[in-house]
Amino acid sequence: MALGKEISEKLREAVDRDLSFMHICGTHEAAISRAGLRSVLPPGLKIVMGPGCPVCITPQGEIDAALDLVERGCIVATYGDLLRVPGSRGSLESSGGDVRVVQGVHKAVEIARSTNKEVAFISVGFETTAPTVAATLLTRPPENFSILSCHRLVPPAMKWLLEQGEAKLHGFLLPGHVCTVVGYQDYEQFPVPQVVAGFEPEDILLGLLMLVEQVKSGEAKVENAYPRAVTREGNVRARQLMYEVFAPVDAEWRGFPVIPRSGLQLKSGFEEYDAQKKFDIPIRHVEKHSACICDRVLRGIAEPTDCRLFGKVCNPRTPVGPCMVSHEGACRIWHMFRVRQK
Amino acid sequence: MCIAVPAEVVEIKEGNVGVVDYGDLKQEVRLDLVDVKVGEFVLVHVGFAIQKLSREEGLETREIFRQVYAAMQESE
Numbered sequence: 001m002a003l004g005k006e007i008s009e010k011l012r013e014a015v016d017r018d019l020s021f022m023h024i025c026g027t028h029e030a031a032i033s034r035a036g037l038r039s040v041l042p043p044g045l046k047i048v049m050g051p052g053c054p055v056c057i058t059p060q061g062e063i064d065a066a067l068d069l070v071e072r073g074c075i076v077a078t079y080g081d082l083l084r085v086p087g088s089r090g091s092l093e094s095s096g097g098d099v100r101v102v103q104g105v106h107k108a109v110e111i112a113r114s115t116n117k118e119v120a121f122i123s124v125g126f127e128t129t130a131p132t133v134a135a136t137l138l139t140r141p142p143e144n145f146s147i148l149s150c151h152r153l154v155p156p157a158m159k160w161l162l163e164q165g166e167a168k169l170h171g172f173l174l175p176g177h178v179c180t181v182v183g184y185q186d187y188e189q190f191p192v193p194q195v196v197a198g199f200e201p202e203d204i205l206l207g208l209l210m211l212v213e214q215v216k217s218g219e220a221k222v223e224n225a226y227p228r229a230v231t232r233e234g235n236v237r238a239r240q241l242m243y244e245v246f247a248p249v250d251a252e253w254r255g256f257p258v259i260p261r262s263g264l265q266l267k268s269g270f271e272e273y274d275a276q277k278k279f280d281i282p283i284r285h286v287e288k289h290s291a292c293i294c295d296r297v298l299r300g301i302a303e304p305t306d307c308r309l310f311g312k313v314c315n316p317r318t319p320v321g322p323c324m325v326s327h328e329g330a331c332r333i334w335h336m337f338r339v340r341q342k
Numbered sequence: 343m344c345i346a347v348p349a350e351v352v353e354i355k356e357g358n359v360g361v362v363d364y365g366d367l368k369q370e371v372r373l374d375l376v377d378v379k380v381g382e383f384v385l386v387h388v389g390f391a392i393q394k395l396s397r398e399e400g401l402e403t404r405e406i407f408r409q410v411y412a413a414m415q416e417s418e
């Protein structure tokens with residue numbers, strides 16, 4: 001990575017103060033950890049992972065709602081990463097119900113077509129995922145199909161983080177592939193430096209260098225270091241479909257309070273597919289009672305290794321918190337690359 | 343689950359379904375969100391093509407994504 005070396009040298013010259021940037025993407029975290037990029041960054045320059053893992057930020061109350069659906073006798077379909085996330089009484093995996101892992105929402109609809117039983121899809125994911133669900137609901141699945149909408153929108157959480165200020169962020173590295181779909185116009189509202197970056201080590205270093213240069217010149221704009229794939233508008237059709245089916249709603253995130261207009265609920269016309277309404281399932285707020293610090297990891301104010309359970313009681317075999325369950329969780333990613341480095 | 347992988351469209355079937363090639367694996371995906379032709383590259387996420395990519399971008403990123411994800415999926 002000759003180019004990478006050049007960029008890291010430039011970075012070293014450029015960084016003359018403490019700077020902290022946040023990325024919000026499990027793939028960025030994996031790329032950073034895999035290449036050991038943190039070890040080549042100049043002292044003072046810090047990159048932290050924020051709430052970029054949709055499974056991790058799904059609050060316990062929604063996991064409990066999924067367990068309620070199992071108890072009502074539904075076939076519950078969802079992504080593999082969600083299976084072992086602990087709710088208040090066990091996980092979907094340990095629930096003993098008919099829980100099925102699917103690749104995507106369309107496979108859950110196929111299950112519904114093949115049975116008379118109720119099929120509920122636990123629908124997590126950010127702006128990249130919600131359009132797939134919208135497109136599927138627009139094809140009018142059978143009436144024994146419904147979804148528990150756990151979708152979240154990323155910009156409202158960034159807004160919260162900036163207003164709240166505890167993570168002392170100087171800017172954001174925006175996720176390349178999320179932006180290929182959503183574009184970056186929604187991010188232009190934030191008065192901080194932001195750079196859309198790709199996933200090669202060089203892409204990430206370049207993104208960081210551009211962020212540092214913006215801070216130093218007192219600028220705050222969205223720059224695109226990944227123009228090969230990303231345009232300002234993103235996939236317009238995907239966004240349109242998403243808002244045809246869903247409307248923003250206030251929603252709690254794990255580790256965060258209720259964030260205004262950060263969730264997605266089904267619009268009228270699609271309510272028959274709303275598992276929460278269909279089965280009258282409440283979503284409760286659950287106070288946490290464990291030493292797990294996922295909440296602080298997700299807000300960017302703690303690192304996985306700050307957790308005293310990390311790698312001991314909590315490991316990928318016996319995960320205590322969602323950040324160790326999901327392949328995109330910071331704890332899981334850190335654990336994996338540490339083990340591999342040994 | 344949030345991962346997205348570049349792949350080449352190798353076949354288009356009825357009902358918004360296509361077959362894509364990840365380089366070492368072919369798979370059926372939904373094409374509801376994009377207009378594509380055979381030979382074009384797309385980004386695939388949860389079984390759906392979610393955006394078109396240029397051919398260079400597709401080829402260039404396919405390898406790095408494969409490496410990153412292989413590492414991420416490596417189990418406990």
Ligand code: SF4
Pocket residue numbers: 291292293294297304307308309310311314315319320321322323324325331
């Ligand atoms: S190491 Fe485990 S217990 Fe600690 S914050 Fe991460 S997921 Fe939670």
